[in-house]
Amino acid sequence: MHTKLNKTDYLLLGLFYSITSLIQIRDYILSENTLLEYVIDIPVSVIVSLCLVFIFGFWLIPKYAISSKRYLLFTFIGIFFLCFFGGIEFIAGYWSGNNTWDKLPSFNNLIFKFLDYGAESLSFPLGLLLTKKFYEGKTELISVEKEKKENELKLLRSQIDPHFLFNNLNTLDSLIDSDPSKAKEYTNKLSLIYRYLIQTKDAEVMELSDEIEFAENYIFLMKTRFGSDYEFSIEKNISLNDQFIPTSALQILLENIVKHNKSDGINVIKTTILINEGWLIITNTKSTLKSKEESFGTGLDNLRARYKLLSDEKIQVHDMEKKFEVFIPIIRLTK
Structure with a gap:
């Protein structure tokens, strides 16, 4: 995955968060949620999701899963960030919904809640971005291989001309002395052939x-x-x-x-x-x-x-x- 986002990446993320925000607004309207929940929950869920996408996509996965292959460390750090940002989203939603703090789930259940919120915020947008980057990489690789192939073909084609010219100039040199008229005809034919070689040099x-x-x-x-x-x-x-x-x-x-x-x-x-x-x-x-x-x-x-x-x-x-x-x-x- 490239370390920088391009315009289409921003467009994809913007479209994704716009659609998910509209779906969330619709659900809140049907559930008759308060205005505070609109103001807090939706922005927090978008911010949390973006933070997780950038942390996993541009730091955690490239550094620990791909470069160093430290999978155990990657797992522990990943769980920590999922719980941390999932916890922010859960607590924000819990508070905006006017819930009482004494009814918070038990510690163990709370950790699983945090992990579930974090995983849900991360999985789909990161999957979209990684899939897009994968196909962009494949397209770029095909383009590079095609260019390499064309360069190799041109190199192989270029090897023919010096050999061809060397042989025929020797013959022409002999004809000039022994048969000038034949040398003229030979030169005309040679020029026709070289015209063809020039016209097809990149084919x-x-x-x-x-x-x-x-x-x-x-x-x-x-x-x-x-x-x-x-x-x-x-x-x-x-x-x-x-x-x-x-x-x-x-x-x-x-x-x-x-x-x-x-x-x-x-x-x-x-x-x-x-x-x-x-x-x-x-x-x-x-x-x-x-x-x-x-x-x-x-x-x-x-x-x-x-x-x-x-x-x-x-x-x-x-x-x-x-x-x-x-x-x-x-x-x-x-x-």
Whole structure:
């Protein structure tokens, strides 16, 4: 429970005491009580209740029940304050009702009366306040977790760009000398891809149709870069509408294939992107030769981490003797 009351807390308490005071006035009218009882009983009951709420809510519970966990001491102090303030309310009501002091209950019964009055004054308003604070805390926690999740996703997304730029600038540098016209076309495609990356830099997920279009442009860059060493095909068995995957997921997976498989000049590395109900499956043939490209650690581990933040489904990886498969869940956004 927060140590300070906000405006809605004051509004809630004000509404509660206004309603309970009106109910008490109605009861006094039906019971034909004297004016003195109105003047004494109602203000005293409100003051006693407020005192107990603040003592328990902002001092006793936080200090002895939550922080230090001294439950026995908390119980004794709590009973004392309930009896003390309950006694004030009982004595005030007893006096305003013109009762004679010689008819006071016995000491034992009086203590139970005090405790009963105190507990009744405390329980409902404190319960209302604690319930409100609990849900406010839950809402705040959800907001903080959401912000943390978004920051983690942005961090993971930012890891992709340096790797992508490093590889393609090397290729472009080679093309400028060997094939200037091809270098110009490559630059145009690269600018289209970077425009997409910039436009989607803050997006957690993108529609599958957009990611497939991006992948087609990206495949052009790779075929320009590696020639006939790699072969790609895309099979769409479902409609791509309202289907989503993490932004640049296909880029990561395609980069992963090139990073870990190098053609021997005879056998082509074949890759199939298969889109089925609920899953996008990328399958590639494996080679015995390994790429010498440096790994920046932004492949499958990156994608696994992002899926932990986006979906309950997990990536499935099947590493077989002659082929490698990655199943990534297709996400449906909840409306």
